């Protein structure tokens with residue numbers, strides 16, 4: 001399927017996977033709304049519409065979608081890439097960190113999905129992709145809270161997939177393994193990320209998923225290095 005002239009919303013678009021994905025979607029002639037807190041500082045081709053967004057701020061979410069509604073009457077694609085890591089012993093994690101991880105990785109992505117879903121229902125068409133993690137498929141001892149947020153996002157995604165079917169909306173879960181995103185790994189400078197995947201490779205797989213015929217392919221993608 002060609003993506004030409006499709007309209008996409010990408011969260012977490014200011015760095016790592018989200019940024020790489022926006023750049024690939026532009027090459028596919030997709031009109032992209034790129035969302036993140038620091039998006040104004042991010043360099044993109046001029047066609048990309050940058051919208052500053054803190055997904056922990058409900059008022060800010062409404063403002064962002066007001067701006068999107070002023071520019072388009074339909075959204076074909078949502079890719080939820082916004083996320084924050086946390087590698088820390090459970091006993092040392094603060095309540096603020098727990099609220100932040102759940103606020104971004106789980107609640108924030110759900111709020112955005114709901115805004116887009118309501119608009120997609122009206123058109124009876126769309127594809128929502130939630131970027132989860134292999135930490136949403138297994139437990140990791142230093143990632144208790146991060147894993148919990150990603151398992152939650154996985155449960156949401158699997159359930160939304162069932163609800164969305166009646167509205168001709170496709171919902172996919174993407175589970176990447178470790179990616180070489182410098183911003184993401186600032187939280188754990190000791191982590192050796194040299195062998196991790198380039199986010200561009202994962203972004204390419206997401207574009208392939210967006211182009212695929214969903215009556216044939218599974219709506220789920222686990223991407224790990226060999």
Ligand SMILES: NC(=O)c1ccc[n+]([C@@H]2O[C@H](COP(=O)([O-])OP(=O)(O)OC[C@H]3O[C@@H](n4cnc5c(N)ncnc54)[C@H](OP(=O)(O)O)[C@@H]3O)[C@@H](O)[C@H]2O)c1
Pocket residue numbers: 011012013014015016017018035036037038039053054055056080081082083084085104131132133134175176177178179180181182183184185196199
């Ligand atoms: N890196 C890995 O090894 C890895 C592996 C598996 C899955 N993942 C997942 O893949 C996704 C992308 O990660 P990445 O590696 O590309 O990390 P990244 O480079 O740190 O990107 C994270 C993005 O999320 C945005 N973000 C963070 N907090 C936000 C908030 N409160 N409101 C709005 N946006 C916010 C950041 O933008 P601002 O700071 O500008 O807001 C940034 O654009 C995340 O969901 C992550 O959990 C990462």
